[in-house]
Amino acid sequence: xxxxxxxxxxxxxxxxxxxxxxxxxxxxxxxxxxxxxxxxxxxxxxxxxxxxxxxxxxxxxxxxxxxxxxxxxxxxxxxxxxxxxxxxxxxxxxxxxxxxxxxxxxxxxxxxxxxxxxxxxxxxxxxxxxxxxxxxxxxxxxxxxxxxxxxxxxxxxxxxxxxxxxxxxxxxxxxxxxxxxxxxxxxxxxxxxxxxxxxxxxxxxxxxxx
Numbered sequence: 001x002x003x004x005x006x007x008x009x010x011x012x013x014x015x016x017x018x019x020x021x022x023x024x025x026x027x028x029x030x031x032x033x034x035x036x037x038x039x040x041x042x043x044x045x046x047x048x049x050x051x052x053x054x055x056x057x058x059x060x061x062x063x064x065x066x067x068x069x070x071x072x073x074x075x076x077x078x079x080x081x082x083x084x085x086x087x088x089x090x091x092x093x094x095x096x097x098x099x100x101x102x103x104x105x106x107x108x109x110x111x112x113x114x115x116x117x118x119x120x121x122x123x124x125x126x127x128x129x130x131x132x133x134x135x136x137x138x139x140x141x142x143x144x145x146x147x148x149x150x151x152x153x154x155x156x157x158x159x160x161x162x163x164x165x166x167x168x169x170x171x172x173x174x175x176x177x178x179x180x181x182x183x184x185x186x187x188x189x190x191x192x193x194x195x196x197x198x199x200x201x202x203x204x205x206x207x208x209x210x
Contacts, residue, residue, distance in 0.1 A: 009055070009081040009088060013120065016049040022124045039110040042117050054082040059113050062092070064105060067166025069173060071097040071104030077116035091116050096154070098169055098186065154187045171201045 007015070023037050023045050050057065056079070063074040073095045081087035093116040097107025117123070161168055172186045190197045 006083050007053075007081075008084075009079055012053045012055050012081060013079065015053045016046065016055065017121050019049045019052075020045055020121065020123065023118075037114075037118075039114040042114050042123070045123075046117060046121065056080045056082055057117070059109070059116070061109060064108070066104070068170040069098055069100050069104070070166055070169045071099070071108040073097070073105065073108035073112050075109060075112040075116065077113060077120070079120065091120055093119075100173070153191065154184055157187045157190065167205060168201065171204050174204070175200070 023041055058078045058080060060076045060078065061073055062076050063072075065072045074092065075095065076090050076092050078088055078090040093112040095108040095110070095112030095115070097104040097109075097111060099107055168190075169186060172189055176189075
């Protein structure tokens, strides 16, 4: 009887991809505008198939910085073949967590881990078209019809303003009198009217109390 061949880590990743190719976004909406796929949803969808195919994912925080109300976490996610621990590969991702309390680090790490998993397994996270139509009908206020900033737009915005990330977040929190905005909502405020918003931000920043 021939022994079953031991698959390498990439073959195991491929086996999981054959089982899981889509994760439905949750029902919870951010600012009543758009739904998202949470860290727990991604973990739940991948836990069984990864265990079945012998893959362990080990996240390591490489760097973490605090800038105002925003925490930035750089992580390295290592995928290990349990039948041959020497067979592994890793990917690096950055996550942002915005919180006025002590939850920023957890949010940042969860964000980075979620996208490391999504991108490694090439997972889609689209919405149900019929449900999307219902959301569009319900969002009657003009402000609600604006397209929410994508994660790529958020990353690019913070990369372009790398030296002022914390200040930009503090500015939005101050002018909106809110301590519970997501990164996407903050970026969207600037993208909607970039030039005027940046002028207002610079004026705010120059005030002695800013």
